[in-house]
Amino acid sequence: xxxxxxxxxxxxxxxxxxxxxxxxxxxxxxxxxxxxxxxxxxxxxxxxxxxxxxxxxxxxxxxxxxxxxxxxxxxxxxxxxxxxxxxxxxxxxxxxxxxxxxxxxxxxxxxxxxxxxxxxxxxxxxxxxxxxxxxxxxxxxxxxxxxxxxxxxxxxxxxxxxxxxxxxxxxxxxxxxxxxxxxxxxxxxxxxxxxxxxxxxxxxxxxxxxxxxxxxxxxxxxxxxxxxxxxxxxxxxxxxxxxxxxxxxxxxxxxxxxxxxxxxxxxxxxxxxxxxxxxxxxxxxxxxxxxxxxxxxxxxxxxxxxxxxxxxxxxxxxxxxxxxxxxxxxxxxxxxxxxxxxxxxxxxxxxxxxxxxxxxxxxxxxxxxxxxxxxxxxxxxxxxxxxxxxxxxxxxxxxxxxxxxxxxxxxxxxxxxxxxxxxxxxxxxxxxxxxxxxxxxxxxxxxxxxxxxxxxxxxxxxxxxxxxxxxxxxx
Numbered sequence: 001x002x003x004x005x006x007x008x009x010x011x012x013x014x015x016x017x018x019x020x021x022x023x024x025x026x027x028x029x030x031x032x033x034x035x036x037x038x039x040x041x042x043x044x045x046x047x048x049x050x051x052x053x054x055x056x057x058x059x060x061x062x063x064x065x066x067x068x069x070x071x072x073x074x075x076x077x078x079x080x081x082x083x084x085x086x087x088x089x090x091x092x093x094x095x096x097x098x099x100x101x102x103x104x105x106x107x108x109x110x111x112x113x114x115x116x117x118x119x120x121x122x123x124x125x126x127x128x129x130x131x132x133x134x135x136x137x138x139x140x141x142x143x144x145x146x147x148x149x150x151x152x153x154x155x156x157x158x159x160x161x162x163x164x165x166x167x168x169x170x171x172x173x174x175x176x177x178x179x180x181x182x183x184x185x186x187x188x189x190x191x192x193x194x195x196x197x198x199x200x201x202x203x204x205x206x207x208x209x210x211x212x213x214x215x216x217x218x219x220x221x222x223x224x225x226x227x228x229x230x231x232x233x234x235x236x237x238x239x240x241x242x243x244x245x246x247x248x249x250x251x252x253x254x255x256x257x258x259x260x261x262x263x264x265x266x267x268x269x270x271x272x273x274x275x276x277x278x279x280x281x282x283x284x285x286x287x288x289x290x291x292x293x294x295x296x297x298x299x300x301x302x303x304x305x306x307x308x309x310x311x312x313x314x315x316x317x318x319x320x321x322x323x324x325x326x327x328x329x330x331x332x333x334x335x336x337x338x339x340x341x342x343x344x345x346x347x348x349x350x351x352x353x354x355x356x357x358x359x360x361x362x363x364x365x366x367x368x369x370x371x372x373x374x375x376x377x378x379x380x381x382x383x384x385x386x387x388x389x390x391x392x393x394x395x396x397x398x399x400x401x402x403x404x405x406x407x408x409x410x411x412x413x414x415x416x417x418x419x420x421x422x423x424x425x426x427x428x429x430x431x432x433x434x435x436x437x438x439x440x441x442x443x444x445x446x447x448x449x450x451x452x453x454x455x456x457x458x459x460x461x462x463x464x465x466x467x468x469x470x471x472x473x474x475x
Contacts, residue, residue, distance in 0.1 A: 037433070111356070194240065255292075
């Protein structure tokens, strides 16, 4: 029996073409069988269907129908972020061009741990990450004096600072962890994380993982970090202050310029978790909401949220690239000194991971295909849909609106019901496979959460979603 075909090499494209047809047909069949944004029946029913499709995980003899069967089962049992009724999480529908680029990355299979495994991919990553870092640090208030070093790098001054850099990560959790690691290496093992109660869970978790002191969590009763409360909390240093640009619960943005001023006054290092809100950088209309971003020493960005990339597409932008020296490491078989001196790029210091995919390809293809104008149009569309949905909720007598959206998240709840009823309607819609809504607890009450990341969603879809929630709310 001949060995299975390879995805790369001279025969790779011919081997892939019929398999792609199989995959695309199976995706269609699975979506048809699902019939909505989520598989019906809840966890037990989905698990039973998956077990039936898989059968023996490692059979004695191979199954030539495995690709079709398992892709169909996965499609039937998946939440579809392209469905307008699938709006629970920061879970975007990926662009077709980005998914196609991801296929190329899988077929070519560069490994981003040494130049000789990824010659072109390493150069592409260098070009794109530097460009995106410049985007993160091109704050409109730079000329007004906010583009300063909260913790001045060794020997650097802002007029002659080295160009910012960014690293590719698996997402916000890894980026936040790297930010804390760089802070520890810059300021010492006693650096204390200070963040709002609105911060992402990965920040205090990373402090624990890195053995840092117990984080100081500042209450955020209004949903955002209050600069005065932050100033009062900054007593004995050193401190790493983490602000948020796009909270997970409500999509709120902390007052970044004011927080930057507090950090500067207290000589605290500053990190901004813009995993959600970072996509606003591409919109001329919306990017003003990120004013003050360039004051941060490090910035978390996620393009698999407000960037329409297949998972994973995270970045950590670093204002002073000298901070990245903390990640340098030598392994003779990957970055020997004489190879580096001879001009071979050293990739090992660009991540805590060794083997990693060229996730930069799909990002580069998307940016080049859409351009700034095309990308901005997608950002503006989802922000517009959120405002329109908020208007629908606000004018509907059967619903309450928490507040107007800052990015693309809308919190709402059926009127005149208790929290148990709010939780029940969400679970019923999930179990029936009819809608995927999130939940958030703010102001002591439970709210339904719609995170609108689908630029194809229409106002009619949102009106129908509201009607569906209303019709399934227990009274």
